[in-house]
Amino acid sequence: MKSWLMLCILASWLFPVSVDHCFDPPSVNYSIVVATATEDRFLVTYSCIRGYHLEGKRELFCNKTSLEWDSPVPTCLLGHCPNPVLVNGQLNSSKLEPVSEKEVVSFKCDNDYILKGSNWSQCQQNHTWTPPLPICIPGQCEPPTKPDHGHFKTRDFKSGSNVSFHCDNGYQLIGSQSLQCMEGEWSDEPPICQAKREAPVETKEELCAFQERNNICESIQTLMQCQNENGKTLEELKYSLEIKKLQLEKIKAFMSTEIK
Template identity: 25%
Template sequence: MQFIPVHSFRLPHMDFSARACTSSAHPQTFTNANCLCRSLLAAGPLQASRRRHPDPSGLLAGVFFTFHTFHLESGHDYLLITENGSFTQPLRQLTGSRLPAPISAGLYGNFTAQVRFISDFSMSYEGFNITFSEYDLEPCEEPEVPAYSIRKGLQFGVGDTLTFSCFPGYRLEGTARITCLGGRRRLWSSPLPRCVAECGNSVTGTQGTLLSPNFPVNYNNNHECIYSIQTQPGKGIQLKARAFELSEGDVLKVYDGTNNSARLLGVFSRSEMLGVTLNSTSSSLWLDFVTDAENTSKGFELQFSSFELIRCEDPGTPQFGYKVHDGGHFAGSSVSFNCDPGYSLRGSEELLCLSGERRTWDRPLPTCVAECGGTIKGEASGQVLSPGYPAPYEHNLNCIWTIEADAGCTIGLHFLVFDTEEVHDVLRIWDGPVESGVLLKELSGPALPRDLHSTFNSVVLQFSTDFFTSKQGFAIQFSGLCLPSSSPSLFVLLPDTNLPSSTLEPFIFPFM
């Protein structure tokens, strides 16, 4: 197919109000060779140096086509007119010999029109004679501002946009942005949105508004609407009513928390909440609005704001313990604790800061104590301490500790501190259970013992004291010693060896 360009120009840079566009060789018959002809016609505010000045109102210009003659081979030769640059869906597709009605183009914000003439290889006719001129594009009408909304935008011409947002407490229903479209009759791209007060809402922030359904129009019967407010951790919520008018039997319940199982702050009907200020003791409020089948009324407009909560005092840290987690000491937060090796936690490992006017923890601070005896299983390492360590132990004790390692492992003992009443306060260490095991060592006095090693996967420590003198006691570090299962060796751990105290390595005898 042969392509023959015919026109390529823009109206804004030409000093005329009407021009002509004709088919090739018009008024003679155009050639019957395959051809495709394009024209670009554009309209808009003329520059100040041209014939007319831009309209101060911002009006723009479109392209208006008038047909004087038109004769093409029907169904084979076409004239296409579009205004968006695409000929797949043209504004008009013309063929045949009927004179077309005038066409307005450039209507949808780009203010241009494109013309394409296509002919095939067969019959050829007179063609066409078209004049085109500019015409003013009228603006869209100024739209109303929907109730309870704010409109941004002051221009209403083709392509101009307006945006809408709602007053606090209302939800925008519809499109937030509309655009003025082209066309002889100017229209906005979407219907105006509206702002509605819904049944229930969930809001997050430091301030805001809650509205009853349809406010300020009457709410409906037989409704249950749930509202929740969440502010920043460590802050409370203050709630006041700017308007409050409920019918008899319709109630608003306010809870100090995240659901209706939290503490009830109040139940309100009629105008009972006017002049009332509610303060949460946590960072959440839960509101339940219930209406019956009888009368309705205007409803409510509630405003909330956040404030700094009074916190629980720092609970401190147990002696010989530490904090695992500290949530900040405000209502609903928690602090958890654990103990140093060798100590056991007495009390609750977690404290919860309670809601209420007076901030308190739900339990006392736990303590970490060195217990008289206990069972330790599966620990790779740890400590065994005399009761009350580092304070002196008590009289008349009989404490038994059992340390059990994984199967195939043995246990090494390293003495950090040792001081008992010699002969009278005795620590006995058994290799395995007391009933069937071997006594590794019997210890007393102030001398620091050497390291000990078991041959079984458990050891038992038995500490007995009399009624007289007490000393500081002992601190013993234990560790499990495990041989890889693939190693063809045999542990033989000898009690009371002369190994240096810095090592816990066992003797290993390979199989022969």
């Protein structure tokens, strides 16, 4: 059965003779074709008759530059809406083929899968399903990546479960400490364990550094006492004092220059 509705009467007046072959729209069984013409192109729109649905592009056009139709010809297939498909699931309907207008289909996923979307849908007058057809997604997440120098704890990897991460001694956690499995995907990227930076330790030499006070004698006495407690010989103490003396002289000379 072919049904045509041509709305391009005298269209040849609007196009040069070189594109006359575009005036014959590609034939599509069980369809209604509406054709319109403008100064630079010829457009056809396909609509399937009742009980059939369109597969492919609804509108095709030919312009005087290409002299060819811009897309492959669509087809009209049996069924008012496309047959519903649910991978890793099951659907219930009074009749699956062909699909009739206003027909309602319900959906259920197989074990270990979760339904994402509505659990029912209805075939509409415009040949579409509303709400949109759902999909079945895995009901659990893949095990997360175990961080180097660390580990994670969890009861299982099912949807809604949480996993916590911990680092070995001497390492600190960078990232989220806890992740949740949500519809087959983790809520965030797994963290990493990074080596801790140790705080600098003051050496005995630094602890015994010369600290100038108002009473210079007291400062020298304190320094000598500290050096002596750390096993320094008299010669080493003398050498340390000489170094401090030179440092003080340089500071004094610099300050004198600045004052001048």
